Amino acid sequence: MGRTKQKVRYKLNSGGIKSLSDEEIKVILRAADELIGTGGRSMLAKILKGSKDKKVLKYGLNKCPSYGYYCELTREEITKRIDWMIKSGYLKIEYSGRLPVLIFTEKGWEIERETYANELLNKLTEILEDQDYSFVYELKDRNRGMILLLIEKIKNTKNARFIPLLKEWKRIEYKKVQTELQKAINYLMEVGF
Template identity: 55%
Template sequence: MVKKGNQVGYALNPNGIKSLPDSEIKTILRGADDLIMSGGRAMLAKILAGSKDKKLLELELDYSPVYGALKGISQKEILAKVDWLILHHYLAIEYDGRLPMLVYTDKGWDIERETYANELLEKLIDAAENRRYEFVEILKDRNRSLILLLLEKIADSGNKDLITILEAWQTIEFKKVRTRIQEVIDILEKVEEKPKSEVILEVVSFSANKKWLSIPVEFRRKLERNVWCSSCSDVVKIEKYTVKEFTGGIVLEGKCQKCGNGVARVID
């Protein structure tokens, strides 16, 4: 595919790829988020490959949550996967002057918005747990549909511990978002308190939770994603877990994200 004039041409080559798993589609779309109308296919391939390219590092693209996600695969192979997404209308190319830049299609953005909203919810919960209320500053001026989806997920979570950080967020937002934040706060305030048995469990586990939260957040997330499920016979992500103490350390007890069976992770 070649553009006229002084515009830099490009050629899409999926290299025979017939399909991609949903997980790879989401990963590639997540990586594209930092490049929308500012970078192209080759830079996206470098992010996913975990390249030490000088320009990539200068732009701090190594902070992408999917930096190095496809490490071990050649950049040529990764570029073929990116081209497959373009040809199947998850991404598109638009020119900014001479250069071809990546953009989301509606189809791709619907997927990325869901992925990103889940990521922001996880970070918001962590920020609330650690009283890092300044985190909300990164939410200001984000895509409106992304923010509304995030607020919908917060309301659905029923997590009353998010009310304080929502109030902090409310102080820096524009009127329409402030109004929606207040609606979510009102919803959470009506959530019934947990049964006494659950409250007692939390008190008993307070020391364990303190130890768990003392672990750097990046490492905690890695531990959550590295739990063995005997039902799946695979390493999975643990969810809906509690943190308990045992001799010599703590243990996460929860559910496998894939199959829902009980799983546990011991942390010395």
């Protein structure tokens, strides 16, 4: 009979870190988003360090906007910041099988949802120039709360140039999101410049 494998143990050590700046919190959460539910503290530290580790490159984690943010720090110093984020309630650890993986807390996801929606808004604003709206296919099946926030942010721009992009996006979405996209189209047609 085979032995059942033990869960991998971990111990949090924030090393006396008392606080992080809002920017650092956003950067760490943005990097964590790349591996929520699939990776742990050490992989997150590698992303933030800017590691050339095989797994980081294989999974395209080097394309994360937070990649290399803490390039001047050691991985141990970065891990202390990650542990502070866990102790402060922005991230938590759950087990996936025997491995500890990172999960957003509600507080952490609220911040990351805002950060990511802003990042996507910037991306969509850039592609208005090319009129190549194929990027909208990447938005399907994303977190609905974040997508609805993104649509609201598009409405708030009052930029009618988003209308063709929204129409293209609407063609591929589920009913609930289609409804919100149509509301945004109607609004921009009314007030857009």
